[in-house]
Amino acid sequence: MKAPDLKATITAREDLTDSLALFRFDLEGGVPDFEPGQFLTLGLPHPEKEGKTLFRPYSISSPPERKEAMELYVRWAQRPVLGKFTTMLWKLGVGDSMSYKPPKGAFTIEHTKPDGSPENRRMVLIGGGTGIAPFVSFIGSLKKAGCQRQIVLCHGASYLPELGYRKEMLELAAESDADGHNNWDFHYLASISRPQEEANAGWDGHAGRVESLVIPDESGLSAAEQAAGEAFTPENTTFYICGFGGTVEAVRQAVESRGFCTKKEAREDGSYDIKFESYG
Ligand SMILES: Cc1cc2nc3c(=O)[nH]c(=O)nc-3n(C[C@H](O)[C@H](O)[C@H](O)COP(=O)(O)OP(=O)(O)OC[C@H]3O[C@@H](n4cnc5c(N)ncnc54)[C@H](O)[C@@H]3O)c2cc1C
Ligand SMILES: NC(=O)c1ccc[n+]([C@@H]2O[C@H](COP(=O)([O-])OP(=O)(O)OC[C@H]3O[C@@H](n4cnc5c(N)ncnc54)[C@H](OP(=O)(O)O)[C@@H]3O)[C@@H](O)[C@H]2O)c1
Structure with a gap:
């Protein structure tokens, strides 16, 4: 029954x-x-x-x-x-x-690699709109567990008041800054996709949809890489993406050309670097 x-x-x-x-x-x-x-x-x-x-x-x-x-x-x-x-x-x-x-659900943190060794690569978490929700849970739990991996959270929204959890994330980033990124290495980037609209007047942060934070600028590095302090490679970085199908596709396009892959396209040894959950 x-x-x-x-x-x-x-x-x-x-x-x-x-x-x-x-x-x-x-x-x-x-x-x-x-x-x-x-x-x-x-x-x-x-x-x-x-x-x-x-x-x-x-x-x-x-x-x-x-x-x-x-x-x-x-x-x-x-x-x-x-x-x-x-x-x-x-x-x-x-x-x-x-x-x-x-x-x-299977959109969870990978703590070990397919060969059983510990997963120590940084996590770049990319959320469009309410797509930040699973990452807020990731971050709360990782913080409590004393996570030593670097975490770079990228959040995108159309309007400023839609940057949910901003206060908490700014506090966690400030704590990381104060600690010299030693015991808690957390970076938070936010981007507003409709910067020209009246409701966003005064915003002087990143502009564009969230994927723009992982696309290299004229310096050769993306905003997320600049925050992390180095170029992202499959050896040092994993990506988690949650949002509209368009957001997932745009981020995948930006990073797959640089050698990153999803579980479906895993390498011969079973390794992969991108997990995502899209709204269809
Ligand atoms: C794994 C997973 C996690 C999720 N997590 C969240 C979350 O954290 N937060 C969150 O807000 N949502 C989340 N969602 C989405 C959520 O499950 C619902 O899909 C969402 O709330 C819409 O449900 P609804 O019944 O209100 O809309 P529905 O009635 O199901 O409609 C969905 C969309 O289709 C459109 N639509 C409906 N009928 C038609 C029609 N005849 N023609 C054209 N368009 C139509 C509606 O306007 C609407 O935009 C998640 C989805 C999944 C799969
Ligand atoms: N786990 C999940 O599957 C999950 C989790 C949370 C929410 N959802 C569902 O997803 C739906 C939309 O989420 P939301 O309301 O949070 O989003 P939203 O606030 O409307 O948009 C968030 C950001 O995504 C951009 N965007 C909009 N359409 C896009 C597209 N087709 N491709 C790429 N980027 C796009 C927006 O840019 P512009 O300003 O340019 O439009 C904005 O910057 C909700 O109905 C929610 O139910 C699913």
Whole structure:
């Protein structure tokens, strides 16, 4: 017999804009063990099919070590038509419940190489929009574990208020700077893809979609490489990409020409350097 779905109750909701919000959930049975990068599947009564449940997956942004609540970073899909699930979710707040299925997914951190040796290469994490969510979980967990690998987080958004988790990421980068990048080597780069729009007035940081941060400029190095302090090669770097299919494709194009490859195109010894999760 199929196990009954468990109940997830909203305990906090923070709206960054009218279509972007952080939701924190209390999960029946407690926050289960999961791996950073996995997703939770939420269910609400199907708006068109009586008695059915409509399920949607959402990347978990909180680290697995946080047992008091699970956090998700969600966009209300409105174009070209209103998204079925998120339109219902947007009407809910603290105290409202829905069903959930336990975390799963393979977009997780590789700690060992296919030959079993430890993976020590830097991680370049590239998130478009809400695609930063799995990386916030990665980073929270790696920080707690005392990770010695260098981490370069690249986040892209259309508008400034859509740079979710910016304050936390700036704090983690400042902590790394203060430490001389010795025990915690973390760099955070953000890029705004519509810099000319009024809502982004005053932004003097990187401009362009997130992939522009890994494309070399006239110096021969990309902004991400400049932050890391050296050129990225398959010997020293791995990439994790989450976002629109277009973001994944653009980053892959930029780095595959430099010898990086995905698991599907793994080398003879099984090694590879790119993992991705796209929204289709
Ligand atoms: C592994 C994974 C993790 C994810 N993590 C997150 C996350 O962390 N945060 C997040 O916000 N989302 C995430 N998503 C996306 C999420 O699962 C949903 O797909 C998203 O919230 C939209 O669901 P919806 O039911 O509101 O929209 P849907 O009703 O499913 O519609 C989806 C899109 O299609 C469009 N559409 C619908 N019908 C039509 C039509 N007839 N013609 C043209 N266009 C149409 C809608 O306008 C909308 O843009 C994730 C997806 C996956 C696969
Ligand atoms: N794990 C997952 O699979 C996952 C995780 C999170 C979210 N999602 C889903 O993805 C959808 C969109 O995410 P979002 O709302 O977070 O994105 P968004 O805020 O609309 O866009 C984020 C960035 O991506 C750029 N972009 C838009 N379309 C693109 C394209 N086709 N190719 C390359 N870049 C593009 C935008 O640039 P411009 O300013 O130029 O448009 C912007 O800089 C949401 O509906 C969400 O449900 C899936």
